[in-house]
Amino acid sequence: MYRSLKSKDMYAQISPTPRELSVCCGVSLLVKGEDVERIKEIAEEEGLAYLSISGLNNEFDNTRHKYG
Amino acid sequence: MADNQKMWADLGMNLEMHDMLCEVLPGAIGDVFMSQENRPAAMDYFDMVLADVHGLRPSELVEFRNNGGKVFGTFCAYVPDEVIFAAGGIATGLCAGSQFWVPGGERYLPANTCPLIKAMLGARFDKTCPFYRLADVYIGETTCDGKKKAYEILGTDVPLHVMDLPQMKREKDYLKWADEIKDLIAVVEKTTGNKVTAENLAENIKKINIKRKALERLYNLRRNACVPISGTDTLLISQIAYYDDPERFATMVNKLCDELEQRVADGVSVAEGKKRILITGTPMAIPNWKLHNIIETSGGVVVCEETCTGTRYFENQVDESGATLDEMVQNIANRYMGINCACFTPNTARADDVIRLAKDSKADGVIDVNLMFCQTYDIEGRSLEERLKAEGIPFLGLETDYTDNDAQQLKTRIGAFIEMLG
Numbered sequence: 277m278y279r280s281l282k283s284k285d286m287y288a289q290i291s292p293t294p295r296e297l298s299v300c301c302g303v304s305l306l307v308k309g310e311d312v313e314r315i316k317e318i319a320e321e322e323g324l325a326y327l328s329i330s331g332l333n334n335e336f337d338n339t340r341h342k343y344g
Numbered sequence: 345m346a347d348n349q350k351m352w353a354d355l356g357m358n359l360e361m362h363d364m365l366c367e368v369l370p371g372a373i374g375d376v377f378m379s380q381e382n383r384p385a386a387m388d389y390f391d392m393v394l395a396d397v398h399g400l401r402p403s404e405l406v407e408f409r410n411n412g413g414k415v416f417g418t419f420c421a422y423v424p425d426e427v428i429f430a431a432g433g434i435a436t437g438l439c440a441g442s443q444f445w446v447p448g449g450e451r452y453l454p455a456n457t458c459p460l461i462k463a464m465l466g467a468r469f470d471k472t473c474p475f476y477r478l479a480d481v482y483i484g485e486t487t488c489d490g491k492k493k494a495y496e497i498l499g500t501d502v503p504l505h506v507m508d509l510p511q512m513k514r515e516k517d518y519l520k521w522a523d524e525i526k527d528l529i530a531v532v533e534k535t536t537g538n539k540v541t542a543e544n545l546a547e548n549i550k551k552i553n554i555k556r557k558a559l560e561r562l563y564n565l566r567r568n569a570c571v572p573i574s575g576t577d578t579l580l581i582s583q584i585a586y587y588d589d590p591e592r593f594a595t596m597v598n599k600l601c602d603e604l605e606q607r608v609a610d611g612v613s614v615a616e617g618k619k620r621i622l623i624t625g626t627p628m629a630i631p632n633w634k635l636h637n638i639i640e641t642s643g644g645v646v647v648c649e650e651t652c653t654g655t656r657y658f659e660n661q662v663d664e665s666g667a668t669l670d671e672m673v674q675n676i677a678n679r680y681m682g683i684n685c686a687c688f689t690p691n692t693a694r695a696d697d698v699i700r701l702a703k704d705s706k707a708d709g710v711i712d713v714n715l716m717f718c719q720t721y722d723i724e725g726r727s728l729e730e731r732l733k734a735e736g737i738p739f740l741g742l743e744t745d746y747t748d749n750d751a752q753q754l755k756t757r758i759g760a761f762i763e764m765l766g
Contacts (some may be wrong), residue, residue, distance in 0.1 A: 290391040290395055291373070292396070293395075294374075295367045303392060304395070336375050337375050342371065342375065343633055343637070344371075
């Protein structure tokens, strides 16, 4: 999925799965909200599997300074 | 993802407690890394390794062990990976960079012990890190008093071999370190059942040299006026260097460097108008990104780290001309004794390194940052400051730990320092 989106010059970033979506550390793709419909079409066309596409109200904040 | 849970359970981890760590890490990674703009595309590999830090590499180590392989956990840049890989083992760094593990360590250690050492014990005894569960043997080293005593406690729970690092740099100390490496060879041979030979050692000297060269190439690219990659991203790469497969890691770093060279040629910078900072001091293990994050959100860009998660890890190669096992071991000893850690006396060569690197990196200022209760680095701060002042290089000395409590204070001090640089 990542390679496919990148080859189409679409935004995609490999990210840890947010806690709200999974209790287990894992990998997700961070994509733009406005691209979701197109991504679903691409997945359908190219037979790319995904568990789900979810939106969260989580803004990154590089001045939060919480490091775990 | 379910496989991770099963793997962690099979490794005897405390899943409930580990879950609490999983809760905070994605947010921290998002804030520190994903929020950055204009990152190199080839950071995607390192993002993936980080995003599944307790899944991807551990699952490879599980498979390796299922096929009879042995994993050696290490804590320090002085432990020579070459001999471990030569015996068919895998060396993996055991990070200890999170506040999450500190309270667990404080059950065994005095509170006034450095957070890295406390986190080491917490990660092991709380059973919340798969790497600590996967290492068959731990390799310690006598680089500070706190670690020496902590190894005695760790050794009650896991097979542990301590390398006795000399604390001076006389000729006899170089010979002594070669002897210690021979003792390590005996340990890895006994554990793996494989012999270290001139052939497999020569091959692995080359392999680890290639990895060091890749990191050197990355660091040299940061010296350009156009800084093609942030210090935060580079720190992550240096941290991953400790536990990734060395050949794959070198390939990925070189791939990134190809892109960074193009960025430099195209004049792409992630640090337009920012002040160039060299960091020196104690190591920063995953997920300790505090200083880089604060500096790079306060008008600075980190262009070099003279730390164990920086230049000390990769500067100087092992001489590849050794023909016999003894010559190779001595060449390995010579390379590692060239690292300038504050555990040595005297250690004036570290200040020489900082000055050289500050000039080569065109640093506007140097920040010396030490983990709380790290006495040797703390004491060296004074002489380092004097040396840098004599060279006209602005200097800021800081002490911190893994908590978030002092982030705003650090931000104020670092912000003022960067402002002072004009």
